[in-house]
Amino acid sequence: MAITAKRREADASGHSDPQIAFAGVTLELGGKTIIENLSLGVQPGEFLCIVGASGCGKTTALRLAAGLYQPTSGRVNFDGQPMLQPRREIAIVFQDYGKALLPWRTAAGNVSLALEAGGMPAADRPARIEELLRTVGLPGHAGKYPAEMSGGMQQRLQIARCLAQEPKTLLMDEPFGALDAMTRQGLQDEVLALVAASGATVIFVTHDLDEAIYLGDRVIGLLPHPGRIGIELQVNLPRPRDQLSTREQPEFLRLRRQLFDFIKATEQ
Amino acid sequence: MSRKATIWLWRAASFAVAASFIALWQLIANLKLVSPVFLPGPDRAWASLMRGFSNGDLWSKLAGTLEHMVYGWLVASIAGIAIGAIIGSSKLMRTYVAPSLEFLRPLPVSAIIPVAIAMLGLTQAMALFVIAFGAIWPIMLATIHGFAAVEPRLYEVARSLQMSRLAVIFKIALPSASPDILAGMRLSVTVALILSVVCEILAGLDGLGHWVLLSARAFRSADLFAGVILLGITGYVTSVAMSMAEHRLLAWQAAQR
Numbered sequence: 052m053a054i055t056a057k058r059r060e061a062d063a064s065g066h067s068d069p070q071i072a073f074a075g076v077t078l079e080l081g082g083k084t085i086i087e088n089l090s091l092g093v094q095p096g097e098f099l100c101i102v103g104a105s106g107c108g109k110t111t112a113l114r115l116a117a118g119l120y121q122p123t124s125g126r127v128n129f130d131g132q133p134m135l136q137p138r139r140e141i142a143i144v145f146q147d148y149g150k151a152l153l154p155w156r157t158a159a160g161n162v163s164l165a166l167e168a169g170g171m172p173a174a175d176r177p178a179r180i181e182e183l184l185r186t187v188g189l190p191g192h193a194g195k196y197p198a199e200m201s202g203g204m205q206q207r208l209q210i211a212r213c214l215a216q217e218p219k220t221l222l223m224d225e226p227f228g229a230l231d232a233m234t235r236q237g238l239q240d241e242v243l244a245l246v247a248a249s250g251a252t253v254i255f256v257t258h259d260l261d262e263a264i265y266l267g268d269r270v271i272g273l274l275p276h277p278g279r280i281g282i283e284l285q286v287n288l289p290r291p292r293d294q295l296s297t298r299e300q301p302e303f304l305r306l307r308r309q310l311f312d313f314i315k316a317t318e319q
Numbered sequence: 320m321s322r323k324a325t326i327w328l329w330r331a332a333s334f335a336v337a338a339s340f341i342a343l344w345q346l347i348a349n350l351k352l353v354s355p356v357f358l359p360g361p362d363r364a365w366a367s368l369m370r371g372f373s374n375g376d377l378w379s380k381l382a383g384t385l386e387h388m389v390y391g392w393l394v395a396s397i398a399g400i401a402i403g404a405i406i407g408s409s410k411l412m413r414t415y416v417a418p419s420l421e422f423l424r425p426l427p428v429s430a431i432i433p434v435a436i437a438m439l440g441l442t443q444a445m446a447l448f449v450i451a452f453g454a455i456w457p458i459m460l461a462t463i464h465g466f467a468a469v470e471p472r473l474y475e476v477a478r479s480l481q482m483s484r485l486a487v488i489f490k491i492a493l494p495s496a497s498p499d500i501l502a503g504m505r506l507s508v509t510v511a512l513i514l515s516v517v518c519e520i521l522a523g524l525d526g527l528g529h530w531v532l533l534s535a536r537a538f539r540s541a542d543l544f545a546g547v548i549l550l551g552i553t554g555y556v557t558s559v560a561m562s563m564a565e566h567r568l569l570a571w572q573a574a575q576r
């Protein structure tokens with residue numbers, strides 16, 4: 052696969068710089084330490100999953116990576132530059148897709164928002180919009196308002212808008228949390244395919260341990276109060292992954308067990 | 320029963336009520352229960368209305384009133400949306416300015432008319448000021464509310480797209496607040512009509528208000544009623560037009576229900 056190949060190449064040359072780097076990041080909100088001394092590097096093209104108990108700081112960590120929060124101390128770098136504000140190369144898929152879409156714009160209009168922000172001339176937009184909607188499996192829905200779409204379709208639409216940003220990094224906060232199991236598995240595979248095609252770096256937050264292992268190159272488990280890294284697992288499962296056979300592999304089951312024990316321990 | 324049939328039934332019923340109201344009016348006039356000096360029958364009022372239109376008198380009065388109403392309403396809309404947007408999009412402003420607005424709002428506009436006359440005289444400028452001042456409140460308060468209620472998530476989407484301040488206002492905040500703003504504008508168009516008539520009566524400015532006043536003074540009751548009927552029609556037509564505009568502009572809201 053293109054990404055794994057790219058990363059192996061980087062590993063071989065021995066000096067791959069992380070695309071996103073947390074260096075001793077501490078964040079206080081309202082006098083409370085939410086994240087403490089978090090250090091973490093995410094390689095270009097890597098698919099990193101973050102799991103952890105509810106309230107342990109997953110969303111907060113993702114918002115730091117997006118530049119929506121500034122650390123109280125330490126720093127977050129993107130491509131070696133300190134991240135002082137959100138940037139278009141980093142797209143974020145919010146969990147609450149219902150709130151993240153513009154209800155007064157059609158599907159096409161919502162995708163267009165990102166193209167407009169990127170300064171694409173109006174004449175070039177329709178073709179690109181159609182292409183993006185096709186990519187996420189929404190061809191023929193361009194004229195629909197978000198309220199006329201199912202949850203799965205709305206989340207696809209949000210992903211299309213994020214892809215329209217042509218992001219180097221895609222941040223996803225429990226993007227499939229509110230969807231049923233079938234839609235969820237379908238979207239997991241679509242995201243893997245999209246990411247493989249674009250070569251984007253991904254940080255994916257989920258509370259579903261199976262989902263984390265199925266998708267990720269690496270899984271990080273956070274400990275709560277304050278949020279910090281409790282476990283780090285390398286996922287050496289072959290790609291492309293398959294909903295049936297990948298989940299049956301002994302390696303998958305071993306990682307699942309390890310992660311499960313970790314989460315159980317944090318919840319006590 | 321189908322929805323469509325129900326709607327038609329309601330329309331037929333309301334038409335019947337209006338028709339019987341007019342019939343009753345005619346009956347009272349014919350029986351001279353009220354002196355014809357004060358109450359003309361619908362036939363005489365209608366005749367006066369037609370006469371006024373054919374000789375052009377009423378047209379020019381109607382134009383005068385519409386002009387006052389529309390100008391005042393436009394000024395109120397522009398100022399109300401602009402001020403409302405500034406106050407609504409800042410938490411600080413909302414905390415400190417909004418309470419004073421709540422104090423000013425219930426102040427009857429009639430109370431500022433003497434102030435406006437003292438400062439501006441019996442002029443068109445006075446009328447414009449009074450109409451705009453009265454009509455601004457529903458728009459401004461609705462805009463403040465609309466801007467304060469914009470989904471914060473959308474601002475984060477805008478930030479991660481690095482949208483400009485102007486783009487955020489025109490592509491996110493204004494459309495999001497538009498249902499509130501349009502509702503405020505619909506309320507204030509009626510206020511503007513009422514205040515146009517009041518100003519015309521007080522300052523003798525050309526318009527239906529003045530026409531009604533002069534007709535009353537001259538005991539021309541048919542002309543007086545013609546003017547009142549025309550004002551009623553104006554109010555009705557503008558509010559229907561606003562509802563239709565709202566319906567069109569907010570088609571996306573229909574999908575949400």
Ligand SMILES: Nc1ncnc2c1ncn2[C@@H]1O[C@H](COP(=O)(O)OP(=O)(O)OP(=O)(O)O)[C@@H](O)[C@H]1O
Pocket residue numbers: 080081083085103104105106107108109110111112258
């Ligand atoms: N703006 C804020 N001010 C104060 N505390 C906050 C703020 N945002 C989050 N927190 C606190 O920080 C902690 C971590 O929140 P966060 O939303 O990152 O958790 P999470 O891991 O994403 O949880 P979940 O799985 O429920 O989404 C929580 O205890 C939360 O109450």
Ligand SMILES: [Mg+2]
Pocket residue numbers: 109110111224
């Ligand atoms: Mg969260």
